[in-house]
Amino acid sequence: MTIQNILQSATQTALQKLFDVSIENVEFQTTRKDFEGDITIVVFSFLRQIKGNPVEIGTKLGEYLKENVAEITNFNVVKGFLNLVFSDAYLRDTFYQVFNSSNFGFKEVVSKDAVMVEYSSPNTNKPLHLGHIRNNLLGYSVAEIIEAAGNKVYKTQIINDRGIHICKSMLAYQKFGKNETPESTGLKGDKLIGNYYVKFDKEYKTEIQKLVISGMSEDEAKKKASLLVDAQEMLKKWEAGDTEVVTLWKKMNQWVYDGFDVTYKALGVNFDINYFESNTYLLGKDIVQKGLESGIFFKKEDGSVWIDLTAEGLDEKIVLRADGTAVYMTQDIGTAIQRTKDYPDVGGMVYTVGNEQDYHFKVLFLILKKLGFDWADNLYHLSYGMVDLPEGKMKSREGTVVDADDLMQEMTDTARTISQELGKLEGYSASDKENLYRIIGMGALKYYILKVDPKKRILFDPKESIDFNGNTGPFIQYTYARIQSLLRKADFDYSKGVAIDLHQKEREVVKQLQDFPDVIQLAAKNHSPALIANYTYDLVKVFNSFYQSVPIFASDNHEEKIFRIQLSKKVGDVIQSAFGLLGIEMPERM
């Protein structure tokens, strides 16, 4: 029986005896740092059922609990807050419980429903940029968190490998490519293809200008420019399975995938399953047909199929064009259903997609619910804000994007500069050092992005925004490295339990550690890596304060030394676990 259960029933009994009321669920919260105590009961919440002075009620309740619950040694009442103080013995015992459990905070996989987490979802016509970095980090981290909280997880991406935009870069390659390859140019495949996409746009604009000068209206020129016409023609050939086009398409896409692999690896993300739009873009039409028969959808005179969501406060939405071809929505309906067929244990899905598509997913989920799928209640759009630059929005055509590979390289370079100035790494090999710079640089980048609430937009200043001091990844990594150094110097056995009185700072660290499992559960429920990040930062702050004020090796009490090393080790373990959920690696030294 956990202390929460004991407290719960003891409090209920007390309320019954003292005030003759029964309260089903008494809420407990950990006491704030500035007040004495470990767990707090908010007496105010009883006032509806118990009339009287909150302080008096709290005092009576506190006296009863102190009397009847062995672990409670004292209490105090501030306004309507009853703060309960636990014994050192109890805190030590719970600490040893977590100290000795290897998977502290993590649950066994318990839920039989798996969750499919989709993220990244790139187009194969250009390299990944800063926006993808936020997407990837969020998606990966949320997947890890959900898994840690006890669900089986499948990570997936849907690769947008077809369509007019792909044909544009293919056409530019055909026309201006001179048979270049990643090998011949030394460029990453995604970069090479991205260049052709830009090239297309440039040539297309030039052509439009020429047409306008020769007397054509701009609108007409945009439609009649030969480059665009050719690209559309190429798309038709692709759809018809034309051998030459498909061969080129396969070759160029493979270059891009090879390039993406490098970027994903550097980011530290991975996928269990890939879906390709070229395989899924025709899905969903049969479902629409069924929905039409059952009256969920309706047909307009021109033959297009719609759903009426005005009763739900939304609009009408098209699900099939007049010519019978699919739209984005059709495809997404079909893909979702396909996934549950491919992986029958999937009972929910998370879509990591920017907030400009909030409306789309609202409608998608509603349609799937109306179609009667029982998993439709467990769909979640992990919506995140844009990453803006000081100059404004990123525009790939205008070249104001921050390239993912470049940014990661820059972070590593900054980490190298700072580390070399501090110069603490003698005895490290050159390659170990380089690896360390990478760990620190990526830690800074990942933490900077993940500590922010996903819903909020991020203002990203490449020059100034990545810091290595304060509330940052490297600050936390540094604490971890110091702890490892501490453990290396501890030349005594600290594996066994000891019974000492706890100092105030030690109590604070123990209390913070105890919250970790709850934080994981909450983060999974809210799909929020930011909660983990901020929790870890708080833990480090509390630990640093402890570290500074309590002499660890100088104590003449050996048992105290043992306990302090144990405490430090556990803090290190928890930091490592928490940052693991954020995809951030830990340095042994720095």
Next chain:
RNA sequence: GCCCGCGUAGUUCAACGGAUAGAACAAAAGUUUCCUAAACUUUAGAUCUAGGUUCGAUUCCUAGCGUGGGUACCA
């Protein structure tokens, strides 16, 4: 126009409806005879406005202002 986010110190971020709204950066002062000063300790500084619900509101509701996004056959 309509719909959906967001609005907290000078700046970047926190705060299950709970106590005196927390940090960091920037500014000012201090701490290195045990373990890594990328640290620690002080000082100064904020909830867009007006109502409402509540014992209690940064949080929930209404209206307004500011800001970003979406707006029906593009994905």
